[in-house]
Amino acid sequence: MYTNLIISLVIITFSYWFTLQMRNKHFSYNALLDLQRVLFPLKYIVLDELGGVLVTNVIYELARLEIADIIKSQGGKMNICVIAKITGTDEDKLNCLLCFAMSKGFFHILDNGVYANNSISLALKQMTSFAKSHNGLEFYEWLSLPENKGRQEIFSKAINEQDSSSEKGLNQDYDWSQYCNTTFVDFASGIGSYLFQLMTHYPAMKGVLYELPSVIEMSEKLWSINHKQLLNRVQFVRADFFINPPPPADIYFLRSILHNWPDEKAIEILKTVRSAISLTNVNSETTSYFKPKLLIAERIIDDNTPSIIYQVDIMMMFMANGKERTKPEIEKLLDKSGWKFTKITSCRGGFSVIEAVPI
Numbered sequence: 001m002y003t004n005l006i007i008s009l010v011i012i013t014f015s016y017w018f019t020l021q022m023r024n025k026h027f028s029y030n031a032l033l034d035l036q037r038v039l040f041p042l043k044y045i046v047l048d049e050l051g052g053v054l055v056t057n058v059i060y061e062l063a064r065l066e067i068a069d070i071i072k073s074q075g076g077k078m079n080i081c082v083i084a085k086i087t088g089t090d091e092d093k094l095n096c097l098l099c100f101a102m103s104k105g106f107f108h109i110l111d112n113g114v115y116a117n118n119s120i121s122l123a124l125k126q127m128t129s130f131a132k133s134h135n136g137l138e139f140y141e142w143l144s145l146p147e148n149k150g151r152q153e154i155f156s157k158a159i160n161e162q163d164s165s166s167e168k169g170l171n172q173d174y175d176w177s178q179y180c181n182t183t184f185v186d187f188a189s190g191i192g193s194y195l196f197q198l199m200t201h202y203p204a205m206k207g208v209l210y211e212l213p214s215v216i217e218m219s220e221k222l223w224s225i226n227h228k229q230l231l232n233r234v235q236f237v238r239a240d241f242f243i244n245p246p247p248p249a250d251i252y253f254l255r256s257i258l259h260n261w262p263d264e265k266a267i268e269i270l271k272t273v274r275s276a277i278s279l280t281n282v283n284s285e286t287t288s289y290f291k292p293k294l295l296i297a298e299r300i301i302d303d304n305t306p307s308i309i310y311q312v313d314i315m316m317m318f319m320a321n322g323k324e325r326t327k328p329e330i331e332k333l334l335d336k337s338g339w340k341f342t343k344i345t346s347c348r349g350g351f352s353v354i355e356a357v358p359i
């Protein structure tokens with residue numbers, strides 16, 4: 001019963017989100033087909049994962065409330081009314097979650113509403129709900145397994161489609177022409193759909209696709225078929241953004257990257273980008289007299305944030321321990337990773353572009 005409810009909720013959320021995403025699009029038969037294409041694979045992905053991911057949605061909530069730790073700190077067992085008081089939650093609702101978790105092997109119940117930890121509940125901390133249901137692999141690790149090649153392709157294309165409505169605002173409301181002569185790194189580019197548009201528009205721009213090896217492999221194939229004319233200006237870089245700095249360049253563009261990660265990981269990623277820039281010799285390494293700049297495109301949370309962004313936020317938390325952030329939250333990440341915030345431009349469609357320079 002509970003599982004069904006969650007399943008329906010997630011499917012409705014996803015469909016609603018995508019319907020809204022598509023609504024900005026010029027309405028045409030093609031848009032309908034697009035919608036179908038977008039919905040089908042995502043539903044497929046969601047349905048495919050229901051067994052694991054949705055069940056652990058509840059587990060995630062319990063982990064967030066640190067219930068396993070609270071019980072453990074009190075000698076391993078605790079009455080539900082005390083747990084509710086400590087966590088500031090409603091006793092009945094919490095009990096409902098705990099019963100459900102128990103049916104999946106987390107915790108066990110003693111007499112009189114006393115819950116006790118077990119080895120499974122003790123493992124609750126520090127893992128996304130996704131990883132808990134996928135042998136400890138996080139989403140992108142899992143996606144790059146050889147057996148998920150098909151899913152990887154579907155996912156990359158879905159990300160493209162999903163962004164295409166807000167892309168209009170991003171295209172039109174931010175001045176990209178200032179970068180027409182630069183070397184432009186699309187950092188964790190996916191298949192580089194945004195870079196492709198920029199490079200097509202600006203014939204002097206040099207592009208870098210920086211991605212996980214499995215995604216680069218796919219991109220090289222796609223670009224050599226669809227964007228042949230750009231191949232002499234583009235470089236494909238296989239990398240892991242927790243390890244390999246991107247090549248020296250003028251612009252480092254991170255779209256929809258940070259929201260996939262919790263703060264400490266986001267800081268690591270920003271440090272990796274920062275490590276590509278040596279301040280003493282900034283200009284000679286690059287193709288133009290351009291001071292290297294970081295561009296972050298994300299959906300920023302502010303007073304006017306529509307409910308839909310919060311829905312994405314919940315999905316991010318659930319899949320990746322990630323989050324949509326406010327401007328001060330992004331600034332804080334920048335401060336901790338060697339960057340200084342300089343400018344924010346909000347665009348129609350939901351994206352904002354945040355600019356930062358190395359310090």
Ligand SMILES: C[S@@+](CC[C@H](N)C(=O)[O-])C[C@H]1O[C@@H](n2cnc3c(N)ncnc32)[C@H](O)[C@@H]1O
Pocket residue numbers: 140159160163187188189190191193210211212215239240241242254255256257260
């Ligand atoms: C939400 S997608 C955004 C793609 C692209 N920037 C866009 O806006 O369309 C996040 C990307 O991060 C990549 N990624 C995840 N972990 C990575 C890692 N450790 N190193 C490099 N890229 C990674 C994924 O392959 C995925 O394409």
Ligand SMILES: *[C@@H]1O[C@H](CO)[C@@H](O)[C@H](O)[C@H]1NC(C)=O
Pocket residue numbers: 071072073074075076117118119122
């Ligand atoms: C539950 O936590 C207590 C306190 O840390 C510990 O002594 C006990 O071994 C744990 N129970 C299990 C089954 O792991």
Ligand SMILES: *[C@@H]1O[C@H](CO)[C@@H](O)[C@H](O)[C@H]1NC(C)=O
Pocket residue numbers: 177178179180181204
């Ligand atoms: C780009 O380079 C061209 C040719 O050198 C130059 O005329 C133009 O002003 C440059 N544009 C920018 C924005 O730097």
